[in-house]
Amino acid sequence: MTKYLEYQLKEIKDTYLSYLGPPFNEKDFSPPRPNTTALSLPSAATRLELWRGLENRARLAQNQRAYSVLLAAVRELARSTLCPYLQTSLLHFCTGLDGLLGSISGLMTTLGYALPPPSAVSVGGSDGELQEPRRDVEGFWILRELQSWLWRSAKDFNRLKKRLRG
Amino acid sequence: IFYSVISEAEQPAVIINALIFRLCPFLVGRIQYERMGSDVTMQCGSLDNDASVSWKVNGTDIKARHRLEGPRLLLTQVDLGHNGLYSCFQNPHGERRDTINLRIGTAPREPTVTCRSNTYPKGFYCSWHQQHSTYIPTEFEVDVHHNQRALEVQRDPVHKNRCHVRFPEVFSSFPYRVNVTAINDLGRASAAISFEESNIVKPDPPERVVATPIPNNVRRLEVTWNSPSTWPDVDNFPLKYFLRYRPLIRDQWQHVELSDSTSHTITDAYAGKEYIIQVAAKDTEIGTWSDWSVAVHATPWIEEPKQITSTTEQHGHTQTETLPNTQLLKYTHEQIHAQCFLLR
DSSP states (O other): OHHHHHHHHHHHHHHHHHHHOTTTTSTTOOOOOOOOSSOOOOOOOBOHHHHHHOOHHHHHHHHHHHHHHHHHHHHHHHHHOOOHHHHHHHHHHHHHHHHHHHHHHHHHHHTTOOOOOOOOOOOSSTTSOOOTTHHHHHHHHHHHHHHHHHHHHHHHHHHHHHHHHO | OEEEEOOTTTHHHHHHHHHHHHHOHHHHOEEEEEETTSOEEEEOTTOOTTOOEEEEETTBOOOSOEEEETTEEEEOSOOGGGOEEEEEEETTTTEEEEEEEEEEEOOOOOOEEEEEBSSTTSEEEEEEEOSSOOSSOEEEEEEEEETTEEEOOEEOSSOTTEEEEEOSSBSOOSOEEEEEEEEETTEEEEEEEEEOGGGSBOOOOOEEEEEEEETTEEEEEEEEEEOOTTOOOTTTSOEEEEEEEEETTOOOOEEEEEESOSEEEEOOOOTTOOEEEEEEEEESSSSOOOOOOOOEEEOOOOOOOOOOEEEEEETTEEEEEEOTTOOOOOOOHHHHHHHHHHHO
């Protein structure tokens, strides 16, 4: 499922960057990541030895939390997008992402792991709206981080599979 | 971090010159680098402007067009032919006053830089080269940044134009930026590339590819291989493989993609035909396919040909007679079909 979502996301990301226009759609463009407390995207990046040492419950919990936050962020991104086609694509993508989140939560429950309490996910300003001019940059980073998580999750689930078999 | 690049031909001379220069700088001379095509002035030591000197290059008279102005030797539009050890001798007694090693070259141009990770997730390496030679020693500075942090760069012990960097983290969303600056006495030039961790991953080819015929199976070959030894953690970062094979007499390859398996049985080989087989590898999620492995050759198992004997009945006796100088080979229906297909 992560591979399917990754493939879908690539197409949406290209459309979204074209929608944002230059410099976002330029090759190798990477804006500074916003250091806002209102938008705390969980980073997929981790030190290798930490990642290897994650025990099953923590590994799944990190994935579950990440997709909870990212799902809310993508929904907000869809809501604030003016292009109807892009909005439809993003909302459709959210359906898939919701499915993935459901699968992770289901697996945690099956394995007897308590689900983390739902965090108060707040994206953007206090009224929940993404503020200009940060919106474009935050949108860029939401999709970038989502891409990294989908890639990481494939490796996480592979490791989980091997550990659970063993 | 600096890398000094000197051609192999120059290395002994450069090393010897450096040693002698420390002991007797007067003998070897200081090095003077000048730009190709430019006009060059060489000054004989610290002699006054009214001093009268004569010059030699490599112990002989200077044949190239030149001009003398007191203690100075002027050369115009220099090229590589002007390279040499120039010595000046003060008139009238001819004492040697200076020795200059003139080296003609060019300023560096932007190097071409590429980076690759064949040891993911351990690290990556970057290589660079100059499209055009500068003809003079050129050094390189390399710096690597990730998420506003400078990363430690290790020099390759074998390859002069290569360096290694460890990944500080995995699954990063931040790009890496590698900047390489070529520097010599005539100038400097930089080139920078930017990439994401996932885009530079390319394993080395699979190793120890072995193809074996299977007894009593005329159309099968068993192929096994190992993951590349440079790939450090195949359990957590598994590879998938692409196998291609064809009979030697055909140009068209057949392909099979395999996940997490290091063996495959080819079941549709043409009986009796020699095959060429290769395997490539890729991380299951990111990066690009490796180059093809070394090719291996194999032929499916062939049944040994049997001698056919004829039998005749005569007056109640059965006589068995072996046909002289004739051997009839027994082919299976499949083998005959395969031969006809190939001929077609």
